[in-house]
Amino acid sequence: MNTPVTTGTDDFRGLRDQLWTAVTGRDEYAAAGIVLAALDDGLDAESALLDVIAPVQEKVGTEWAANRLTVAAEHAASAIADRVIAALAHHPATRTVPHLGRITVACVDREWHVLPARLLAEVLSLRGWRVDFLGAQVPTPHLISHLHTSGAEIVALSSSLPTRLPTAHAAITACQAIGVPVLAGGAAFGPDGRYARLLGANAWAPDARTAARRLADGIPAPDLAVGRTQVDDLPHLADQEYTYVARNQGQLVREVMLQLENAFPAMRSYTDRQREHTAEDIAHIVDRLAVGLYTDDDELLTTFLTWTAGILTARGVPAMSLRPALDILAAELQDFPRCVRLLDHARLLLDATLAAGHTSGVPA
Structure with a gap:
């Protein structure tokens, strides 16, 4: 393993900028060349991984959330990052004789x-x-x-x-x-x-x-x-609310879609792709509601809705469109006290967030 050299924040920033240009330009060879050349110049491999590659990949996610990178571009950048890590792992400077467990x-x-x-x-x-x-x-x-x-x-x-x-x-x-x-x-x-x-x-x-x-x-x-x-770890699971929501996710999504179409007839003219995206968004909400029930933690649902509102806003979709789906779910699950609590809290926080204009595309 090479001897680590002292590398300042500015040096890391320069390497990150170069790597960002390479991965967003879909140039795998340039990306690998940047990292391997830095190793040859004395950068330790751990810093290359955690202070160069990891922050660039984090930026990829942030830029996708802000609608400045497409899904395809995000996937391409992630694939290049994975191959750069593989190239780094086989560089002579990274060879370490195993001596631990x-x-x-x-x-x-x-x-x-x-x-x-x-x-x-x-x-x-x-x-x-x-x-x-x-x-x-x-x-x-x-x-x-x-x-x-x-x-x-x-x-x-x-x-x-x-x-x-x-x-x-x-x-x-x-x-x-x-x-x-x-x-x-x-x-x-x-x-x-x-x-x-x-x-x-x-x-x-x-x-x-x-x-x-x-x-x-x-x-x-x-x-x-x-x-x-x-259940020993999470005694609240004994009420079966999580089990009900998790097992009936498909039924809940279908019911929400049906009631949304009745309330907003324009939805009936949606394309198949629009209907698919709407159903996916509702399914994600039900997923987060389920895990909120599993952990008995309101924040898992509210944080997700704030993030989703930011994603929708960045893509020109009114974030208030989330509210009717939450209302329908609350009505469908009115006999489940913890569901009602989580959904009431989520609606209050979503309303406050939208009123304040505090939506951002930062991944939850």
Whole structure:
């Protein structure tokens, strides 16, 4: 591994600007050349990953949210970033002889935002860990099967989408049931790790460097004598409100669509594409309502609606169009007290946000 050199903020900014130009120009070779040349000039690989590549990818997401990058451009930039990381991993300057324990790094099932986990896997490899990187969307049974045969001492579990928290919870309890502790990370677990703690993870880290430090300090193995279920961690699940909403998502979306068409006849002339986008937006709201019920946390729904309002505004769609869907859902779920609470809170905050004009396309 090369000896790290001191690199100032201005140096990182210049490299980030160059890399941004390359990835948004869809020039994979230029992007890789910029990073590899920086390594040849003495930049340490960890800084290249976390102070150059990661911020550029974060900007890609921000620019997409602001409608300054298309979905296709965002996907192309993300694919180039992934290949640049692969090129960096094979550069002579990044070779480190493994001398620490074995760790498995994986995304929870249905989580396709793989870059945070990939960055962590590379950083841990640089620091001497033996890393099994399983990538995106790892079903929990497959993860457990791998742990039984790999000898991994710990799992680093990544999730960016809060709607994956129930799946993450199942993965956490399954890993712990066979004696493997879980380090949780990713935006899904909250900026302060509140959902990692709520779901019983053994540790949480907000970024790769902090994760490496937590691992270096040691994370105790779970007590196999203490068996638990998801309801043990979250007693409010006993009311079955989460189960009802999660199982009836399709029916709820169809009912909202039907009532919207009755209230706004112009919707009947929507194209198939417009109807598909509308149904997707409603499904996302129901998803966030469900995970809010799972965690019993109003903020997961309200934060999403504020973000969605910003996305719609950036695309020239009136954000107030969210309000009728929330009203219909509240009427449909009026017999479920926690649903009513979450939706009432969401409507109040959405109204206040729109009245103040505080909508922004910052990803939730």
